[in-house]
Amino acid sequence: MSLSFARWRLYLDLIRWDRPAGWLLLLWPTLSALWLAADGFPGWHLLFVFIGGTILMRSAGCCINDVADREFDRHVARTAKRPVTTGAIPVKEALQLGALLAVLAFLLVLSTNPPTIWLSLPALAVALLYPYAKRVLAMPQAVLGVAFSFGIPMAFSAVLGADDWRLQxxxxxxPLAAWGLMAANLFWVLAYDTEYAMVDREDDLKIGIKTSAITLGAWDVRGIALFYLVFLGGWAGLALSFFGMGWGFVAGWGLALAQVLWHLRLIAPRERAGCFQAFRLNHWVGAALFAGTALDLML
Structure with missing residues (x-):
């Protein structure tokens, strides 16, 4: 039976199709890792796999997240009208869609190599765990950081991995430096998702959700500044010392730093509009780093 246009609109709303910032935040560090691993353009096949897989897995994550948070979301003004929360899409249907999207992403991974296929399993596990982390962890954004950074080691394994199914x-x-990039990228996720959590802090306090914005309290802005510092410092140190990046990367890094300083000014008053704007535009920080990386490898 064919689906009506209205039904397709609900599905697109569920996976946040009109809000690409979510998958762009995941995509840019993954592409930077691909270019670093390949010492330049990684080829159309891997580019298609990682762009497609990023979009599919972020969409699947939205389905899982909305099912897990449906009782909480109805008490938050920003999320109260999500299709699962309102009942417009039943829980079973949302889970089926999420499973289908995850399977499609896994089919893309199957076209790579055994190490990358193995890595996709813990990546999926972390993505499934994140929606429930906010019930028990003081800073669940750290779990999201792992989930949103897993594309980095997967990119390296896709380029450098052999046709060997052994876990060894x-x-x-x-390389060890790739894990370092992943660790540094985790702090970027902590930074922008804490900005996001600042938007909903009052609602989250009422319903009992744990977030980094609540945990940091009055230290939220300073904490975010520290997260950004670790992220940018980590990427710069590894890119310059291990990967031999030069002035092209430094130019992109400088542009990313300028944006970070602007974002800190946006969130300093702790107003919802400024915090949400900083989060929504954060993907341009990753885009600047990728542009610098790609440019440098072309020079």
Whole structure:
């Protein structure tokens, strides 16, 4: 039976199709890792796999997140009208859509190599766990940081991995510096998702959700500044010392830094509009780093 246009609109709303910032935040560090691993353009096949997989997995994550948070979301003004929360899309239907999207992403991964396929399993597990982390962890954004940074080691393994199904082949495919990039990227996720959590802090306090914005309290802005510092410092140190980046990367890094300083000014008053704007535009920080990386490898 064909789906009506209105039904398709609900599905697109569920996966946040009109809000690409979510998958762009995941995509840019993954593409930077791909270019670093390949020492330049990684080829159309891997580019298609990682762009497609990023969009599909972020969309699947939205389905899982909305099902897990449906009781909380109805008490938050920004999320109260989400299709699962209102009942416009039943829970079972949302889970089926999420599963279908995850399977499609896995089919893309199957076209890579064994180390990357193995890595996709813990990546999926972390993505499934994140929506429930806010019930028990003081800073659940750290779990999101792992989920949103897993594309980095997967990118390296896709480029450098061999056709070897042994688990011992995974460390051989991923240099230590790639794990360092993943760790540094986690702090970027902590920064922008804390900005996002500042938007809903009052609602989250009422319903009992744990977030980094609540945990940091009056130290929220300073905490975010520290997260950004670790992120930018980590990427710069590894890119310059291990990967041999030069002035092209430094130019992109400088543009990313300028944006970060602007975002800190936006969130300083702790007003919802400024915090949401900083979060919504954060993907341009990642875009600047990728542009610098790609440019440098072309020079």
């Amino acid at each position: 082949a995974i460390p051989d495919a991923i």
